[in-house]
Amino acid sequence: MSFKCVRVERDGELALIVAHNPPVNTITADVRAGLTMALRQIEADRSLRGVVLLCEGSTFFSGADIGEFSGPPREVEYRQLFNAIEALDVPVVAAMHGTVMGGGLEIALACHYRIAAPATKFALPEVTLGIIPGAGGTQRLPRLIGAEKALDLILSAKPVTAQQAVEIGFLDTTVDGDLRGAALKFARELLAAGRGPRRTGAMTVDPATATEAMFEHMKERARKSYPNRGAGLVAVDAVRKASRSDLAEGLEYETARVNECKLTDESRGAVHVFFAERDSRRVPGLPDDAQAKPVRAAGVIGAGTMGGGIAICFANAGIPVMLVDANAAGLERGLAGIERTFQSMVERGRLTPAEKTRRLGLIGTSLDYESLRDADVIIEAVFEDLALKQRIFAKLDEVAKPGAVLATNTSTLDIALVADATHRPGDVIGMHFFSPANVMPLLEVVRTDRTSPATIKTVMELAKPLRKTPVLARVCYGFIGNRMMEGYAREAERMVLEGATPRQVDGALEEWGMAMGILAVFDMAGIDVGINVHRANASRYPPDPTYYQADFALGDAGRLGQKTGKGYYRYEAGSRARFDDPEAIEILRRRARELQVPQREHSITEIQERCLFPLLNEGFHVLGEGIATRAADIDVVWTSGYGFPRYRGGPMFYAETIGLATLLDGMRRYAQMFGPMHWTPAPLLVELVGRGIGIAEWERERQAERARA
Numbered sequence: 001m002s003f004k005c006v007r008v009e010r011d012g013e014l015a016l017i018v019a020h021n022p023p024v025n026t027i028t029a030d031v032r033a034g035l036t037m038a039l040r041q042i043e044a045d046r047s048l049r050g051v052v053l054l055c056e057g058s059t060f061f062s063g064a065d066i067g068e069f070s071g072p073p074r075e076v077e078y079r080q081l082f083n084a085i086e087a088l089d090v091p092v093v094a095a096m097h098g099t100v101m102g103g104g105l106e107i108a109l110a111c112h113y114r115i116a117a118p119a120t121k122f123a124l125p126e127v128t129l130g131i132i133p134g135a136g137g138t139q140r141l142p143r144l145i146g147a148e149k150a151l152d153l154i155l156s157a158k159p160v161t162a163q164q165a166v167e168i169g170f171l172d173t174t175v176d177g178d179l180r181g182a183a184l185k186f187a188r189e190l191l192a193a194g195r196g197p198r199r200t201g202a203m204t205v206d207p208a209t210a211t212e213a214m215f216e217h218m219k220e221r222a223r224k225s226y227p228n229r230g231a232g233l234v235a236v237d238a239v240r241k242a243s244r245s246d247l248a249e250g251l252e253y254e255t256a257r258v259n260e261c262k263l264t265d266e267s268r269g270a271v272h273v274f275f276a277e278r279d280s281r282r283v284p285g286l287p288d289d290a291q292a293k294p295v296r297a298a299g300v301i302g303a304g305t306m307g308g309g310i311a312i313c314f315a316n317a318g319i320p321v322m323l324v325d326a327n328a329a330g331l332e333r334g335l336a337g338i339e340r341t342f343q344s345m346v347e348r349g350r351l352t353p354a355e356k357t358r359r360l361g362l363i364g365t366s367l368d369y370e371s372l373r374d375a376d377v378i379i380e381a382v383f384e385d386l387a388l389k390q391r392i393f394a395k396l397d398e399v400a401k402p403g404a405v406l407a408t409n410t411s412t413l414d415i416a417l418v419a420d421a422t423h424r425p426g427d428v429i430g431m432h433f434f435s436p437a438n439v440m441p442l443l444e445v446v447r448t449d450r451t452s453p454a455t456i457k458t459v460m461e462l463a464k465p466l467r468k469t470p471v472l473a474r475v476c477y478g479f480i481g482n483r484m485m486e487g488y489a490r491e492a493e494r495m496v497l498e499g500a501t502p503r504q505v506d507g508a509l510e511e512w513g514m515a516m517g518i519l520a521v522f523d524m525a526g527i528d529v530g531i532n533v534h535r536a537n538a539s540r541y542p543p544d545p546t547y548y549q550a551d552f553a554l555g556d557a558g559r560l561g562q563k564t565g566k567g568y569y570r571y572e573a574g575s576r577a578r579f580d581d582p583e584a585i586e587i588l589r590r591r592a593r594e595l596q597v598p599q600r601e602h603s604i605t606e607i608q609e610r611c612l613f614p615l616l617n618e619g620f621h622v623l624g625e626g627i628a629t630r631a632a633d634i635d636v637v638w639t640s641g642y643g644f645p646r647y648r649g650g651p652m653f654y655a656e657t658i659g660l661a662t663l664l665d666g667m668r669r670y671a672q673m674f675g676p677m678h679w680t681p682a683p684l685l686v687e688l689v690g691r692g693i694g695i696a697e698w699e700r701e702r703q704a705e706r707a708r709a
């Protein structure tokens with residue numbers, strides 16, 4: 001029998017249920033229907049003595065269909081299906097490989113025995129999506145391995161290896177070689193030993209692992225690991241329930257709680273970001289006949305901080321890359337940095353020494369632009385200087401092969417002016433990596449009005465092997481991310497002039513959920529880096545004498561951040577721990593007196609609003625002006641590049657969570673307090689509130705307009 005993506009095969013007295021739902025065997029509605037049909041067939045066949053469940057392709061079931069989260073609840077369907085597997089009266093063996101997550105692991109827990117290929121990984125990542133394992137995971141796992149270990153796995157949300165799974169106790173064994181053959185052999189050995197079904201649901205949770213003290217401890221851990229969030233706490237409740245009731249009652253409880261979770265902002269935000277990231281590569285409106293070009297060889301110009309990191313990305317992707325610098329010392333420094341990065345990966349067990357050698361072998365170095373002749377993509381990462389970049393692009397125009405993508409990593413310059421230096425502006429594009437380039441997932445892809453669709457597609461596709469999350473932007477100062485940073489940083493700096501301490505400001509932002517307070521970020525990046533940007537852009541800054549003056553005050557005193565041991569905070573040698581520093585506060589007070597900035601108290605709410613409202617408001621400028629293609633792209637930029645909490649869904653999603661009218665009122669309230677210069681609401685925000693519509697509706701209208709045009 002075959003039912004779409006699930007089929008039943010016979011091997012003597014055994015049946016195999018084989019699922020095939022590429023690319024990652026998601027448990028979609030079709031898979032569930034197929035499994036249900038397969039079970040019916042197996043139940044009806046009295047000659048069968050055992051069942052093996054396995055998947056074809058890259059992995060065993062990788063998880064539930066997250067796309068169904070927003071639809072009607074499916075837990076009852078999952079529960080009936082998994083219960084039916086568990087109820088079979090012949091032994092059922094799950095034979096796993098690949099990455100088995102969430103629902104994939106839960107279906108295996110409903111089988112009677114579990115074996116896996118040695119490289120298999122397992123995880124229950126649900127709490128990071130604001131939910132709990134809701135297909136029996138919170139009820140069956142503690143029955144198998146005890147409440148404490150189950151919660152450890154659920155709250156860590158991190159993958160464990162097959163070997164660890166055996167030690168933890170939810171995997172019977174690992175098997176080498178052909179998984180199907182090994183599974184059949186394993187099942188026959190069970191039969192020979194007279195072993196029948198071993199139902200997880202019939203077990204009870206070991207009470208020694210399920211004390212009230214342990215649950216309290218896990219709640220504390222959930223509060224710490226997931227501040228501002230509830231799913232971890234719900235998981236503790238659900239596992240506690242497993243230890244206090246039978247399976248049927250526990251499953252009912254789990255269903256009720258997971259469905260509550262799905263309605264929280266925490267879950268809606270995290271799921272939104274999950275899909276926004278998946279979709280950011282898709283660019284609407286590009287002609288179908290524009291094709292991405294293959295990238296077999298790359299070039300990077302400038303072997304500094306960024307160039308070195310970018311070269312590592314190519315080597316990691318297995319793409320040969322030629323690194324060019326203006327001088328031998330620069331190349332040597334760059335290569336030494338790359339070597340160090342690979343070496344630290346070896347030391348952390350992330351890379352074998354042989355793989356390090358292979359990757360280093362993919363990176364060539366040269367002082368001569370001629371060596372870039374074969375490159376399909378060339379990324380320039382030299383000093384931030386327009387005239388220099390224009391000279392380099394004029395040179396590239398001479399040496400690069402026809403059709404090669406010519407990219408710049410500029411953070412602030414007008415890429416259209418860089419393109420003007422060539423006779424092939426269609427091939428010129430921005431590839432804005434974030435530091436460290438080999439670590440940070442975000443890649444802003446910046447198109448000019450003349451960048452060709454094929455160039456855009458090539459770079460959006462290239463992001464995949466480079467392991468980057470690409471977001472398309474149009475040219476403007478700061479593109480999407482840094483442009484929205486401006487108001488956020490401005491208010492943080494202004495408040496330390498008004499008398500708030502750096503710790504108060506950063507503390508309020510971190511409490512809200514930012515990965516790191518912005519002033520601590522400046523200390524890490526170097527205060528001089530910010531000052532250089534402020535100087536270079538002074539002409540476009542608004543007429544506000546206090547603008548970024550906190551940076552200047554500290555910079556004038558030689559406090560350049562972590563690298564000098566002092567900035568907004570004080571640091572001790574070899575450590576990144578921040579200490580409050582009265583000296584920094586005194587410097588800021590002095591500058592405030594000189595600028596006659598009135599001193600005041602700041603509540604946590606004021607700090608959060610004054611930083612966040614301008615950030616969100618700028619998002620509406622970016623969207624309204626068409627700098628970003630979609631609001632969701634803005635959310636990806638900030639969650640993957642700037643430490644904005646995923647569980648708040650990104651700035652645009654968050655604006656809708658608090659309500660666009662609340663944001664607009666907030667902007668107007670602060671405009672009354674501080675004047676309109678920095679507090680004028682974006683036209684799109686005013687329009688949406690005036691018309692009483694949300695972002696999605698506006699985007700649909702705009703799409704329809706484009707389709708008509």
Ligand SMILES: NC(=O)c1ccc[n+]([C@@H]2O[C@H](COP(=O)([O-])OP(=O)(O)OC[C@H]3O[C@@H](n4cnc5c(N)ncnc54)[C@H](O)[C@@H]3O)[C@@H](O)[C@H]2O)c1
Pocket residue numbers: 301302303304305306307324325326327330331334380381382383384385388392409410411412432433434435
């Ligand atoms: N550092 C960051 O956090 C960051 C983040 C995003 C983008 N950027 C942008 O990336 C670019 C590079 O920044 P960086 O921090 O890596 O700079 P860097 O100073 O670390 O490195 C620049 C390198 O370019 C080399 N160089 C200078 N002129 C050259 C020429 N004519 N030909 C070849 N090589 C030349 C220098 O020798 C040096 O090795 C800048 O445009 C910057 O704005 C930087």
